[in-house]
Amino acid sequence: MTTYLIRRVLWIIPVMLLVALITFTLMHQAPGGPWDRDLNRRQVDASTQEMLNRQFGLDKPLFFNFEGEHILDSQFFNYIGNAVQGDLGPSYRQRGRMVQDVLFEPPKNKPIWDSKFGYSMRLGLLALTMAAIFGIPLGILAALKRNTIFDYSALFISTIGISVPSFVLAIFLIIVLAGQLGILKIIQRDWSNPAAWLVPATVLGFGTFAYITRLTRSSMLEVMGQDYIRTARAKGLGGRVIITRHMLRNALIPVMTIMGPALAGLVTGSFIIESMFGFPGSGREYVLAISNRDYSMIMGTTLIYALLIVLANLTVDIMYGFLDPRIKVN
Amino acid sequence: MTTVAQTHSTTGKPTPKPPSAAPGDLAQTLTRPPRSLWRDAWSRLIRNKAAVLGAIIILFFVFVAIFASSLAPHNPLQIHSGQGFLPPMWVEKSATGKAGTPEFPLGTDNLGRDVLSRVIYGARVSMVVGFIPTIIIVIVGVTIGLTAGYRGGAIDNLLMRITDIVYAFPDLLFFIIVMTALRNTAIGQFLNGLFLLFVALALVNWVGMARLVRGQVLALKERDFVLASQAVGSPHRRIMLRHILPNSLGVIIVAMAFLIPGAIITEAILGYLGLGLRPSTDPNDIFITSWGSLLLEGQAAINNQPWLLLAPAICVALVVLSFNFLGDGLRDALDPRLRE
Numbered sequence: 001m002t003t004y005l006i007r008r009v010l011w012i013i014p015v016m017l018l019v020a021l022i023t024f025t026l027m028h029q030a031p032g033g034p035w036d037r038d039l040n041r042r043q044v045d046a047s048t049q050e051m052l053n054r055q056f057g058l059d060k061p062l063f064f065n066f067e068g069e070h071i072l073d074s075q076f077f078n079y080i081g082n083a084v085q086g087d088l089g090p091s092y093r094q095r096g097r098m099v100q101d102v103l104f105e106p107p108k109n110k111p112i113w114d115s116k117f118g119y120s121m122r123l124g125l126l127a128l129t130m131a132a133i134f135g136i137p138l139g140i141l142a143a144l145k146r147n148t149i150f151d152y153s154a155l156f157i158s159t160i161g162i163s164v165p166s167f168v169l170a171i172f173l174i175i176v177l178a179g180q181l182g183i184l185k186i187i188q189r190d191w192s193n194p195a196a197w198l199v200p201a202t203v204l205g206f207g208t209f210a211y212i213t214r215l216t217r218s219s220m221l222e223v224m225g226q227d228y229i230r231t232a233r234a235k236g237l238g239g240r241v242i243i244t245r246h247m248l249r250n251a252l253i254p255v256m257t258i259m260g261p262a263l264a265g266l267v268t269g270s271f272i273i274e275s276m277f278g279f280p281g282s283g284r285e286y287v288l289a290i291s292n293r294d295y296s297m298i299m300g301t302t303l304i305y306a307l308l309i310v311l312a313n314l315t316v317d318i319m320y321g322f323l324d325p326r327i328k329v330n
Numbered sequence: 331m332t333t334v335a336q337t338h339s340t341t342g343k344p345t346p347k348p349p350s351a352a353p354g355d356l357a358q359t360l361t362r363p364p365r366s367l368w369r370d371a372w373s374r375l376i377r378n379k380a381a382v383l384g385a386i387i388i389l390f391f392v393f394v395a396i397f398a399s400s401l402a403p404h405n406p407l408q409i410h411s412g413q414g415f416l417p418p419m420w421v422e423k424s425a426t427g428k429a430g431t432p433e434f435p436l437g438t439d440n441l442g443r444d445v446l447s448r449v450i451y452g453a454r455v456s457m458v459v460g461f462i463p464t465i466i467i468v469i470v471g472v473t474i475g476l477t478a479g480y481r482g483g484a485i486d487n488l489l490m491r492i493t494d495i496v497y498a499f500p501d502l503l504f505f506i507i508v509m510t511a512l513r514n515t516a517i518g519q520f521l522n523g524l525f526l527l528f529v530a531l532a533l534v535n536w537v538g539m540a541r542l543v544r545g546q547v548l549a550l551k552e553r554d555f556v557l558a559s560q561a562v563g564s565p566h567r568r569i570m571l572r573h574i575l576p577n578s579l580g581v582i583i584v585a586m587a588f589l590i591p592g593a594i595i596t597e598a599i600l601g602y603l604g605l606g607l608r609p610s611t612d613p614n615d616i617f618i619t620s621w622g623s624l625l626l627e628g629q630a631a632i633n634n635q636p637w638l639l640l641a642p643a644i645c646v647a648l649v650v651l652s653f654n655f656l657g658d659g660l661r662d663a664l665d666p667r668l669r670e
Contacts, residue, residue, distance in 0.1 A: 015498045022499070026511040163654035164647045165595045167602065171625070171643040175636045268500050272599060276629075290510055290603055298510065302503050310498045 008317055012310050017080070019306045024076050027295045028062060056090060088300035093292045099300035103282050117304075119191070120274065120281035124266035126197055127205030128259065135209040136255060139216025140248070143224065154213060161210025167272040170203045174276065191280060200277045204270050208262050216255050223251040257319045264312035268305040371580070374663035381659020384652035391649055394450055395457040402447035403435070407613050410434075410442035415634045437637050439627060448619050449641045455607055455620035456649065459524065459597040460590040463531035467589060470532065471539025472582060476570050478540065479547025489540055496537045505530050505596055509605040522608045522617055527600065531593050542585055546578040580664035587657030591650040598622040598646050602629070621646050 052058075061067075061074050079089065088099035106114040113122060142154035177199065190196065223229065224247060232242045271283030278284070282301060289297035375381055394401060404410075415428065416438040422429050436445040478486040508530040512518040518526045550556060551574070559569050600606040601622015610618045621642040628639030 011494070015495055018495050019499050022504075023507055026507050028511075029515060030511040030513075159654060159658070160651065163591065163651050165598070165650065167599065167625075168643045168647045171639050174632065175640060178632075269502065272602065287603060290506060290605065293510065295510075298507065302500075302507060305500055305503055306498060309500055313498070 005318065005321075008314060012314065015310060016303070016307060020080060020083070020303055021076070023299050023302050024079065027299050030293065030295060083300075083303065088303070089296045091294055092296050093289070093294040094297075099297055102285060102297065103301065103304065116280065116282040116285050119279065120267050120270055120283050123197065123201055123204065123270060123274070123279065123281060124263055126201040127266050127270075128208060128263050130201060131205040131209035131212055131262070132255075132259070135212030136216050136252070139213040139255075140220055140243075140251075142213070142217045143220030143251075144243070146221065151217075154217070158210035158213045161206050162214070166203050166207055166269075167276060169206055170200075170273055170276050173199060173203055200273055200279055204266055204273045208266060211262070212255060212258075215258065216251065219254050220247060220251040223247050226250075253320075253323050256323065257316045260312040260315035260319070261309070264308045268308060371663040375659055378659040378662065380655040381663075384655035384659070387648060387652040388656065391453050391645075392457055395454040398450050398454050402444075402450045403433075404444035404447045405613055406443060406447040406451045406618050407611065408443065410438060410444075413438055413442040414440050415631065416442075417635060418637050436641050437635055439635065439638055440631060445635075445637055445641055448624060449621070449645060451618045452621040452624055452642060453645065455524070455617050456594045456597060456646070458617070459527060459531075459620075460594045460649075460653075463528045463535070463593050464586055464589045466528065466532040467535045467539050468582060468586060471536040472543050472575070472578075474536070475540035475543025476547055476575065479544035480551065480566065480570055480574065486544070489537075489544065493537050493541055496534060499534075501534045502596070502599065504534055505600060506603065506605060508533075509600055513605065519608075522610055522615070524607055524617060527597065527606065531596060535589060535592075539582070539585060539589075542581060543578055546581055547574055550574050550577055584657055584661045584664060587653055587660050591653035591657075594621075594646065594649060594653075598625060598642075602626050 057075060057078050060078070063074050063076050064072070082089065086100060091097050091099050091102055094102060103117045104112070104115050106112055106118065112118055138154050142151045145151050229242060229246055232246050237246075268283075270279075270281065271286045273279070274281045274283035275287040282304075286298070286301045288294075289301065413434070416431065416434050417428060418437045419432045419435050421437075434444050434446070436449070438444055439448070474485075474489060478489045505527075509518075509523075509526065512526055513523065517529075520526070556569060556573055559573055564572075597606055598621050601620050602625045604626055606622040607617060607620040609623050624642040625639060625646075628635075628642065631638050
């Protein structure tokens, strides 16, 4: 188990390097550099550009430096080296700011969770909590009342939730709540009010809610057919004890293990919802970076998101090892 | 197809008893002719109302996509000046104070272009984006999956390592990066940017298909009918194409039914981000606008003309839901054992 875990953790390094390599290579196919085409600011003249390039090491070769002192003294390997130390380079569009500051630095005198990334993380957590609070009981009830109208409605709702993308749901909700009923302001300015978070979190978490419902239901059904449930019934245990002690404890293992990846999926997948609702998180920043062609910002955010997903997938493997002793790793 | 029926007879309806029974029994058992797996699956599928409804809606949109130029009431690019932001025909007074006319059933956009016609042309892009990458994915994924599963060894190992990397890369982020970076290159401009989208979708999704087929092959390889075929000296190629592939078809078809809506959603998201199809200005183009691009345009006019946003959103939801119902139905029909 330990060797497996170590191997599993070490495997992250080549995966992240390749993700970085692919992103880096693709980003450098795009036209334009960091110092040009900024319509909002004064244009930078050629000699200043040259100076800035030298300062940030952008005059070096892309991958291998055959002429310099060190072969790895290149843009890519310097980027990796800096990224490992938490330096994702300057933003190409938000001049004077570093990518990591845009994402992780909170406004003055505010706690760290008021940073852009902190906002996205909290929105994702809220969406996941809501999805679990509604999804798990619904899945359990659907399994216990199998093949009833209740079960069919739960399945129908979860099919809709799984298939219809969240931004389409967001469009319907925005038009109904903001346009027709006038309950919601289309573009929220004040996110300090917790009620404002409910609508985007609901939309964001609906797919996860549907997935959790389905997973809980099928996992419950599987457990309900096991021999130990029959044994528990045979020795005269009451229905409630069987459900809570014997069924839930086993049926919820797969549900618990997907929580990590689900959170990662919500945080990295919230960018459309964030920009639709004007939510000030890292996802909206990412969409802005795309439309501004802020390549270093896109690259940095992608790497952070990929790392989040890789780590979340790692937690699944670790959790399974602890929660389910039947799993033996070879 | 008969091979499939024989090898899969365990999952089909019970075959008639061997003629060793009494002559009276024989007549009785032969009243029901033997049926193939596909026949069985078909009869299960058409009994599934949700799947049939899904299939009808999909066929409707395919029809709309093919005959878009005859079905659209207006040219989707024609600007009707002075008739911008008209509401749908059933609205008598909109937010902008205008009344809808039957001439523009779903109203017009800011330039006075007919929304219904634009949505009809958008169906074309969505269908193409759904089907073409899926065909590429199936061809590449099945070939590599078959070889990796059957031969094993280096190609199998390589496939598994590639899978690790592709699964770590958030696929939507990959599409975004590819589309941003290569948008202005020659390949990014080919077919108004659609070609690049096909390539990106195929690059990510063939891996899942290959892995799926590989798993099927590994399970089927151990079955007796493959062993029997090997024993009589069939070449590997024949075993793969005549025995293993037909028996994996069910799983491949179900996977296709879920790949297509995934691609349609991806196009809508990329279009919404302004990274999808480049909206065309040439009325002779086949691909003029897409549901994703329409969503982007509609976003700006959410107060003035919500149908700019609603119409493509409803279409995306309807098509995606239909494919999911059909996919669920196909899974239940092709492999009843998988039923939850």
